[in-house]
Amino acid sequence: MTTDPTRKLRLLEESRFRLLEESLPPWLKSNQAAELANIGERTLWRWSHSDIAPMPVKIGGCVRYNRDQFLEWIKSGGRAK
Numbered sequence: 001m002t003t004d005p006t007r008k009l010r011l012l013e014e015s016r017f018r019l020l021e022e023s024l025p026p027w028l029k030s031n032q033a034a035e036l037a038n039i040g041e042r043t044l045w046r047w048s049h050s051d052i053a054p055m056p057v058k059i060g061g062c063v064r065y066n067r068d069q070f071l072e073w074i075k076s077g078g079r080a081k
Helices: 005-023 030-037 041-048 067-075
Strands: 057-059 062-066
Touching: 005 067, 030 041, 030 062, 030 067, 062 067
Parallel strands: none
Antiparallel strands: 057 062
16 A cells, blocks of 8 residues: 555644644743744734734733644644734
């Protein structure tokens, strides 16, 4: 039985993503979110306020990004919402 290399790669990426997801806190700091997206914090702020990236919330005066929303955005290829 031959297996499709594309399918194997997709499964590997999905398992890596799950491991990453489990290791992150539920609310990401700006620097953590920017690092995940491989962009600068200022770019993340601009994209968030331009409806390209998920909007952060303020929790006790601290800016945080919802981990699940942010990872879904990354999975979608970082496309505008």
